[in-house]
Amino acid sequence: MSDTTAQPTVRDYMAADPTTLGPDDPLLRAVLIVRSLSIRHIPVVKDGELVGLITDRDLARASPSILGRTTPEEYNQVFQQNTIQRVMIKNPTTINADALLGDAVRMMHENKWGSIPVVDENSKLVGILTLTDVLRYALTTLETSGTGTSITLDI
Numbered sequence: 001m002s003d004t005t006a007q008p009t010v011r012d013y014m015a016a017d018p019t020t021l022g023p024d025d026p027l028l029r030a031v032l033i034v035r036s037l038s039i040r041h042i043p044v045v046k047d048g049e050l051v052g053l054i055t056d057r058d059l060a061r062a063s064p065s066i067l068g069r070t071t072p073e074e075y076n077q078v079f080q081q082n083t084i085q086r087v088m089i090k091n092p093t094t095i096n097a098d099a100l101l102g103d104a105v106r107m108m109h110e111n112k113w114g115s116i117p118v119v120d121e122n123s124k125l126v127g128i129l130t131l132t133d134v135l136r137y138a139l140t141t142l143e144t145s146g147t148g149t150s151i152t153l154d155i
Contacts, residue, residue: 010104011097013137014118014127020045023052023085027062030054031079041115043125044088050117050125052088062087094119097126101137104129 020043021030030042034056044052064070064078094117095104108116108131118127 008101008137009097010095010099010101010118010129011127013101013133014097014129015133016127018043018125018128020125021054021084022046023083023088025084026080027059027082027084027087028076028079030084031059034059041128041130043117043128044084045125048124050092050094050119050123052085052090053092053115053117054084054088055114058087058089092117094123095129096121101134105134108134 019033019037019039021033023044023046033042034040040056042054043050044054062078062082064075066075093107093111095107097118097120104116107113108129115128115130117125118129120126
């Protein structure tokens with residue numbers, strides 16, 4: 001934030017230029033990215049436009065049960081033969097990068113979302129705000145408030 005008296009914006013805490021996937025990419029690619037980058041939310045973009053969001057929970061729901069009679073080969077086939085568009089959240093709610101962070105946190109809390117894609121004034125994806133980013137803000141705020149001080153968040 002450039003001005004310490006200004007309210008923090010989404011831009012101040014979002015992850016800029018996030019990893020993205022296309023709707024026609026195989027689910028396997030999403031699984032590998034989630035595991036290798038230790039992330040839980042991946043925006044889905046087509047022709048430069050945000051068309052969806054896929055989460056680790058979406059991938060878990062698409063997985064065959066390991067308790068069934070599925071062979072490892074059949075299990076892997078599910079991820080290789082199905083595309084992201086089959087399980088992604090289509091046309092997710094977004095927030096503008098210049099919106100107040102508090103507004104984004106309120107939306108995330110009220111809807112029980114773990115993330116929200118961030119767009120610019122032209123509706124182009126510029127980032128993603130995750131619960132981890134919100135916790136980073138909370139930690140920074142607590143650390144700069146001094147010891148022994150209690151902060152109450154009215155959500």
